[in-house]
Amino acid sequence: MRITEDCIGCGVCVPYCTIGAITLEGGVAVSDQDKCVECAVCTRCVVCPVDAMIQLEVAELPYPRNLRRYFSDPIAISPVTLAGGRGTEEGKTNDRTGRFKFGEVGFGVEMGRPGISTSFADAQTVAQAVSKVGAVFEAKNPIFPLLSDPATGTFKPEILGERVLSLIIEFTVSIEKTPDVIAALRSVEDNIDTVFSLCAITRVNPDKTIPVVPWLERAGVAIRPNAKINVGLGRPLIP
Ligand code: SF4
Ligand code: SF4
Structure with a gap:
């Protein structure tokens, strides 16, 4: 996400960033392009009063920066995995x-x-x-x-x-x-x-x-059991 020169430095967007990539510097907001993971949370919340926050569509992001979006925004569907999100079931x-x-x-x-x-x-x-x-x-x-x-x-x-x-x-x-x-x-x-x-x-x-x-x-690992138990009702794909 980039911030344009229209920013009036109100600071409203700062707490919306998932990882603290937006800061106020010299009276305006700046998004650190190295830190920003392109998750689009800040722009999806539509908090800017002067519409100064620019989020490129996922198709507009060049490779490899577009990987940030595919892993950070569950709505973005990767053309490689044909799925959203960051893991499997x-x-x-x-x-x-x-x-x-x-x-x-x-x-x-x-x-x-x-x-x-x-x-x-x-x-x-x-x-x-x-x-x-x-x-x-x-x-x-x-x-x-x-x-x-x-x-x-x-x-x-x-x-x-x-x-x-x-x-x-x-x-x-x-x-x-x-x-x-x-x-x-x-x-x-x-x-x-x-x-x-x-x-x-x-x-x-x-x-x-x-x-x-x-x-x-x-091995000295503290365990916190977290059950996601299948009860055997599914028809096995693999016997
Ligand atoms: S796109 Fe995500 S990481 Fe980037 S500035 Fe917005 S909330 Fe922060
Ligand atoms: S909400 Fe908009 S105007 Fe306010 S600091 Fe953020 S980018 Fe600037």
Whole structure:
């Protein structure tokens, strides 16, 4: 979002920015173009009394800046993934997809939220670290087409400076590699300029225990169970 010279410096728009990219300088508002993730929240709220806030349509944003919009504005539909948003349904449809099997863990590293944002450079730091311990990245996640080398978690070089409100690095490993994933994430947590939360997804055992829990506890990870349970009513796509 850009602010034109019509700005009268009223400051009304400042608190509407999701990440604090708008500031008042010299009596007018300025949107930091490096920080702005093109989420369009500020312009969608239509708060400017003099119509000085300009938000380009997603088709008008050049590549790779348009990636900011696709990841930060859930209304923007990516021509690459043909979907809006920043991730997949993860385990929510597992009874139909069979995506997560016994003996596996699906991880989601949710970067940038809340209100911090992140960059593809940060995402690459994390993706490269977990790829070294065997992460298999989810092909339906919108970051996947942006990887120049999915085997090493390396992104296309021209996008590394782009920032997004948040993104999710989704991958699967065998459950025995859970401690390696945690160690890999801890090895880079001080090397990234953002925050992340970690989702660990597994099927529930027939005795109702959750197989990844002891692995996480042994790795010293505080667990907050958050159930999105499929009850087996869907017709499996994969037996
Ligand atoms: S488009 Fe989003 S990030 Fe950019 S100035 Fe507006 S609210 Fe802030
Ligand atoms: S709301 Fe409009 S006039 Fe007021 S500071 Fe923001 S851009 Fe300037």
